[in-house]
Amino acid sequence: MRAIVIGSGIGGPVAATALRRAGIDVSVHEAHAGPGTTLGAQLNLAPNGLAVLRTLGLLEAVLAAPGTIPNSTIDFRSGTGRRLGAIDDGSTALEEGLQSVSVRRGELQAALARAATGHGVTVEYGRRLVRHTDTGASVVAEFEDGSTEEADVLIGADGIHSRVRRGIDPSAPAPVYTGLLDQGGWTTAPGLPTTPPSTSRLVWGRRAFFGYQSAPDGTVYWFVNTPHRDLDESTLRSRDAAWWKRSALDLFTGQMPEITAILEASEEHWFAPRAVHTVPTLPHWVRGRVGLLGDAAHALPNSSGQGASMALEDAATLAACLRDVAGPEAALAAYERLRRPRVERIIAEGTQRGDLKLITNPVGVFLRDRVLLPLVFRMVARTEGHSWIFDHRVDVDARVGPVS
Numbered sequence: 081m082r083a084i085v086i087g088s089g090i091g092g093p094v095a096a097t098a099l100r101r102a103g104i105d106v107s108v109h110e111a112h113a114g115p116g117t118t119l120g121a122q123l124n125l126a127p128n129g130l131a132v133l134r135t136l137g138l139l140e141a142v143l144a145a146p147g148t149i150p151n152s153t154i155d156f157r158s159g160t161g162r163r164l165g166a167i168d169d170g171s172t173a174l175e176e177g178l179q180s181v182s183v184r185r186g187e188l189q190a191a192l193a194r195a196a197t198g199h200g201v202t203v204e205y206g207r208r209l210v211r212h213t214d215t216g217a218s219v220v221a222e223f224e225d226g227s228t229e230e231a232d233v234l235i236g237a238d239g240i241h242s243r244v245r246r247g248i249d250p251s252a253p254a255p256v257y258t259g260l261l262d263q264g265g266w267t268t269a270p271g272l273p274t275t276p277p278s279t280s281r282l283v284w285g286r287r288a289f290f291g292y293q294s295a296p297d298g299t300v301y302w303f304v305n306t307p308h309r310d311l312d313e314s315t316l317r318s319r320d321a322a323w324w325k326r327s328a329l330d331l332f333t334g335q336m337p338e339i340t341a342i343l344e345a346s347e348e349h350w351f352a353p354r355a356v357h358t359v360p361t362l363p364h365w366v367r368g369r370v371g372l373l374g375d376a377a378h379a380l381p382n383s384s385g386q387g388a389s390m391a392l393e394d395a396a397t398l399a400a401c402l403r404d405v406a407g408p409e410a411a412l413a414a415y416e417r418l419r420r421p422r423v424e425r426i427i428a429e430g431t432q433r434g435d436l437k438l439i440t441n442p443v444g445v446f447l448r449d450r451v452l453l454p455l456v457f458r459m460v461a462r463t464e465g466h467s468w469i470f471d472h473r474v475d476v477d478a479r480v481g482p483v484s
């Protein structure tokens with residue numbers, strides 16, 4: 081069997097590594113011109129995602145990548161710095177290597193692509209898919225440069241604005257803007273605020289949400305989520321980095337001085353917001369010989385902290401199905417049936433938390449900080465917390481039995 085993977089972000093190279101391990105010949109085709117070590121800011125990898133990397137022999141490379149730091153506790157503050165609560169995700173009790181981490185997204189995708197290449201995968205850059213055709217006997221991918229590739233299966237790991245998704249189902253619902261802009265980066269300067277080891281601080285400001293964490297080498301990682309109701313991409317792009325930096329500083333005027341210090345110390349190039357989108361529940365993740373994984377199938381709210389880990393779980397499950405279930409169509413259908421219930425439960429949980437970030441009126445902010453959030457923290461402490469998400473293990477070597 082031969083497979084084509086579109087996209088060498090997070091899920092793509094891992095799917096390719098898992099497919100190679102399953103004895104399937106595979107190539108990855110990425111639109112960007114190179115591995116993109118500087119693309120994006122930070123993202124979280126949770127124990128369930130790290131466990132996938134471990135089964136594929138990719139964990140060491142990720143833990144050793146520049147900027148990877150443990151992050152198992154969140155300390156929540158109001159804009160004035162008042163402590164609202166803390167959540168320890170419990171991952172420090174797990175086996176060595178599975179403690180939640182924050183990683184530089186660009187370094188992660190580059191490390192995963194390198195590791196995939198080491199496992200015999202071909203990763204081709206500068207190859208943007210424009211369309212695919214499922215002939216019933218094979219799939220033909222056409223690229224912007226006019227070249228084509230043919231394979232038995234095509235996997236769309238091409239992110240939130242997936243071209244493969246449109247090819248599978250032109251009437252699939254489009255990504256929905258969440259009302260939030262996201263920007264972030266990192267900075268080093270003497271005297272910046274620090275956080276306790278393995279702890280990030282999330283601040284529910286009056287007008288925007290801020291997160292930061294210091295690394296042992298003194299680097300401070302940060303992000304801002306800003307409510308911005310009406311998205312107008314051309315207006316967003318027409319404002320330069322200096323404007324966005326001033327605007328970010330303005331959002332936190334008179335609030336925690338640590339935030340101002342971090343933003344002031346940060347280089348302007350980090351101030352380039354991305355509009356945060358989610359993908360509504362799709363009628364189909366797969367069709368015929370073509371399947372979607374990661375954000376292409378189900379972009380999660382960014383507050384779930386599970387976007388990358390879900391892409392990794394998808395990648396391993398999909399490869400195991402293609403190995404064990406006879407026929408590409410049946411294998412892809414089994415993959416969707418196995419993955420959909422879990423992903424949709426995680427989306428439902430993350431969506432509730434995302435909505436709280438949109439509150440900016442003073443009464444709403446008061447109720448959120450004094451009533452809602454303390455209630456949420458108490459509930460998380462009483463219930464099983466994150467364990468149903470974190471304890472899930474996708475063993476890529478386990479045989480996939482009949483899937484109903």
Ligand SMILES: Cc1cc2nc3c(=O)[nH]c(=O)nc-3n(C[C@H](O)[C@H](O)[C@H](O)COP(=O)(O)OP(=O)(O)OC[C@H]3O[C@@H](n4cnc5c(N)ncnc54)[C@H](O)[C@@H]3O)c2cc1C
Nearest residue numbers: 087089090091111120121123208209238239374375387388
């Ligand atoms: C540039 C960029 C920056 C990001 N920054 C952050 C961040 O700072 N924090 C965060 O939490 N999440 C960020 N994300 C999203 C995060 O990577 C994903 O939510 C998550 O990791 C799921 O990964 P994925 O592999 O499904 O998708 P992605 O990581 O989005 O990877 C999709 C890949 O497909 C490629 N691609 C898209 N269309 C085509 C095409 N037609 N042909 C070939 N290749 C194509 C893209 O260039 C990309 O490399 C970013 C995504 C991108 C693309």
